Amino acid sequence: MLFSFIQSHDQNHIALRSNDHEITYGALLRQIDDYCARLTDVDVLGLALDNTIEWLLWDLAALKTETVCVPIPPFFTRQQIDHTIARAGITHMLSPAGLQATGQSASPTIPRGTAKITFTSGTTGTPKGVCLPASAMENVAHSIHTMLGNDFAGTHVCVLPLAILLENVAGVYSGLVAGCTIVLPQLGDFDANYSSLHHHLKQNAATSAIMVPELMRALLLQVIKQGPLPDLKFLAIGGSRVDPHLIKQARNLGLPVYEGYGLSECASVVSMNVPGHDRIGTTGSLLPHVQASITDGEIVIHHPGFLGYLGETAPGHHLTGDLGHMDEDGFVHVTGRCKNVLITSMGRNISPEWPESVLLAQPGIYQTIVYGDGDPHLSALIVPTGPHADVSACIASANETLPDYARIKHFRIVAPFTVENECLTGTGRPRRKNILQQYLSPLAVKETPMNFYDQLVAQTAIARAELYRVPQLVDGLQGRISRPTYIAYLTEAYHHVKHTVPFLMAMGSRLPDEKRWLHKAIIEYLDEEEGHEEWILNDIAAAGGDKDAARKAAPNLETQVMVAYNYDYITRKNPVGFLGMVFMLESTSTQIASMGADAVMNGLDLPKSAFTYLFSHGSLDIEHMKFFEKTVNQITDPADQAAIIEVATNTFRLFANLFGAIPHVSEVRDVA
Template identity: 60%
Template sequence: MIENHIRLGSDDYNRIALRDDKRVVSYADVWDKVQEKSSALTGYKCVGLALDNSVDWVLWDLACLVQGVVVVPIPPFFTKAQTQHALQSSGCDGLIKDDGISPLPFIPVDLPLGTAKITFTSGTTGTPKGVCLSSQSMLSVAQGVVDMLGVDFAGVHCSVLPLAVLLENVAGVYAALIAGATVVLPSLRSFGSQYENLHSVLSTEKATSAILVPEILRLLMGQVVARAPLLDLDFIAVGGARVDKVLLSTARSMGLPVYEGYGLSECGSVVAMNVPQRDRSGTVGTILPHVKTDIIDGEIVILNPAFLGYVGAPHAGIFKTGDLGTLDDDGFLSVTGRRKNVLITSFGRNVAPEWVESKLLSFPDIAQAFVYGDGQAHLSALIVPSRPDVEIAAVVDRVNKDLPDYARISDFSMTAPFTPADGTLTGNGRMRRDRIMATRLNLQKESKMKFYDRLVKETESARQELYAVPQLMDGIKGKISRETYIAYLTEAYHHVRHTVRFMMAMGVRLPESKKWLHDAISEYIEEEKGHEEWILNDVAAAGGDKEEARNATPNLETQVLVAYNYDYIARQNPVGFLGMVFMLESTSIQIANKGADAVKGNLGLPQTAFTYLYSHGALDIEHLKFFEDLVNKIDDPEDQAAIIEVANNTFRLFANVLRSIPHEQEVRNVA
């Protein structure tokens, strides 16, 4: 069936059908290449497809459709757990990767009759939901796209989204092949982690069409401004989330031929689309010829959905999309928001957050926006700026002027980008609102906590791991030998002697904006000078050889602790060393005096053998207060994250240092 559709696509069989950076396949050769793949599918019933965008991905996909093998595309942004769930719940007995197909041990499951593909979308929950589609339903969508757009646009289609995203798979590749276009399939890596190379790829490939989600469109707009217009492009479909008409008009003024569409996996990817011949600003276009829709109680309802059901749950009848919308007299569909996302303010006003978000996103200064405030008097927003120097407050003021009182943003906070990788976006760019509420808003609350309190809270587990080390527990009780105590002092000498050097290295590497920390570093250096000699004097007072301790080779664990800190200061973030300071000082005030008292009493050692511990027990109480005041002034999220990271890691590394000290649970008195 699919062969017949695609054979109609190009009268010129020498025309290139598929191209990536490794191979080129003409229309004349497509089915020979598909048959080569088909032979490897013998005996398989359901296979996962986990490849980067490539000619191979498309050939394997077509081979599965031809052979009647159910294919389960695995999105590259899925976690291991999500991938495992998709493969196991579908009953995949094979997995296609770079080295070919290999068997899987999963038990076959009953799937709706006619299932050809299971597309998994992470949706609004962490567990992916498998949508079962027939080959006929997908081809109907692809043919509908071609019928609406026309074959005149069959030039060079560049796949920008992952092929495992149904929109790119069906409306991109299938439609392009039916129309007779050349499908260019760059590796996703070639675009860059933040699509920073998108303009270059589209320009080099002379792409005439592409499918983008709004976030990627905004990135491309910035690249066009910085570089040059993309004159070859004739059609860019934009979908996955609501796009404000101001943003679309701005993109078009840059020469980007953008047209908004709307779709769902349950409908085979596309329900409606604007095209050059039939376009209306502010709508998602007209309905594809084969799709039957209605608006019931304000909700968009599909009367003849394409899907056969979800994995484990067959479907029959109409499909309620959950999207709110309207259909005008000319057949143009408008999507106003999600029914379940509607916010009801404490004044009883209903607000679709997508409406307000689209207003914010109409300004290129804002890359992403999330509006919330259910049950509150006013709305709030989490905002991702498109660049560091943006005056977001000014943008919010401008947006508010065009909104009614009940829909205005009263306060906002900056946040890190929403991505599929951290679970805050689905693969096609839809916000997972529940996930954002559960994670980002909690982080916002935590950000209002003083940073020192966060540091204490987020290092609790690592700190308790240190306090559970037998050498430390027994030391606090005084149940260690003199040899163990001297061994401890020896290892302490070999990391304490680097403290001043650590501080100096930190100060040298601080950027200009962080030079205000120099005063604190100078104070630490003044306080810490010579402490390593105190330790050697304690060794001698305890009956050891101070020069032997000085010249000893420290245990590997001590060397790793020292090397980690030098490396982090030099290669990561010098401010992070304050995490090591926190580890040492917080540990000292907890154990130094108590441990010194117990060991001194049980071993009968003189007071002069505990200079280092007693001094740090007292000093570090003052130091820790100084430290608390200092780190509470650090408001850079990257610096805060670095301090927490180093603190957690050095608690664990110091625990290893203590574990490396020879120790028997017995007391041998010096007498």
């Protein structure tokens, strides 16, 4: 079936493309036949190559000649590779050194009709061989094409290893059925953090790709810093549960993310969301050829298509080990793994994947494992996205969306989970047992205490998150604003920044004697803040605006309200509360400077002289925040602490109103 589709496409259209090589659909069939001739004496072919056109030619030739193919994932250890060779009886191994005989005989336990054996690393060290016929893989490829249609047939860029079924079958095979151009960057072209992911997708004008959640989170941050990917039409996410808020964040940034669910035993995809038939928070509807039901809360796939595991008889149906349900509209909800369920001392059953997915939707959290079996509350191991990530704030924000029994009460900062330290499988799934053994030993660090600065960050998390949902700020961080919008932002910034020095002076003059120790901090801030409003006026001029007109202009009502609120709070309530405004401005300007200034400068093709105010706050406010943290942690009066939190929370909201009042139409640019 696959080869008939390949033959039906425009034979001059590019089928496969790598860094330095292209093959048309017409040439692809001829080259597959050439490789078929080289498989005459091969019983079981092991494929141990990087993502290349050659990998696919051997794979497709094996499929056409009915030669058993065993892809070797690049993340397998030498011990796992040796186990795979012996278990499957790989007779010939293809590596960068060429095709070589292994001296093995094909395993007698390979079921008749097996086209491919996929070895999954799973959560233990010994891979398990899943035997699949060609029909199972072709059914998946055809069903995906049926659900997506030809509208999404464009350029598919492979970012996962071809040895993983999700890329091999759902990406390549379905792409070939649809007539896509399959682009194959070598995995070696990506570094350990996939920092060049955005580059590869943009350079190749990718219309589709498949990712695991960890890669999507990396791409999301790259889009914020480097700009949108307007050619993308379909970005499939699978491998583990994804929090709905993370998908919404990605879509707000222009990433067309759609969650799916799959199993190796089903030749990868079982269900998927697609444009036009999509429900965030689910893994989509079943593929047309898939039949499934729910038994005692566990997902059961009927007649999954696989022929069994090596050495075992295939069951008539497959108990997945995944918990879930299907709603009345046929959307599949996967809630976790049976074996991972935690039972708290309060008798609550909780799948850790649920709070983990909520935590991973927070921008400051890179990896996490939730634990607490037998404990009264849940705890988490946290790998932050960077040294300045507000982990306390992230946890507080996540907890707002969780019921009390599923909230995180304690956390520990730990080193990243990797394949090398045996905390991840090769496909990026956590090895929970290994992680908990490694980080929860008696020598582990105690739970991180929350000082006042941490409390301030945590208790303002919701208001801060609302600010970063304002369209003007969202588009600004992506560089998708017009020059008039940027000048309008600078104008409003001038009309509140010019009050910073008077604010500080008013605060200092009203401090009671017992709090005069804060004068030293105020004086330091005064020295740093003097004259910043003039920087802004100069930026307006450099951006092509009229700085004199900006100086004389009446600020928007929203700007006036924020200024008036702070004067009122200083004079009528508690002058110490103004430190909440300081916290809001410096934390916000640091984010805007670090993520938005470059994007706006490049998008508007303006000189760096038009960004003096923003760029200065990138490095300046990071140092300010360290000084601020040290200062507020010395404040012990509960009334002062409450005042700082109150002002910070309110000014985040007022600042959001200020941004929302700026005239704005998202700048749409042709970047093809």
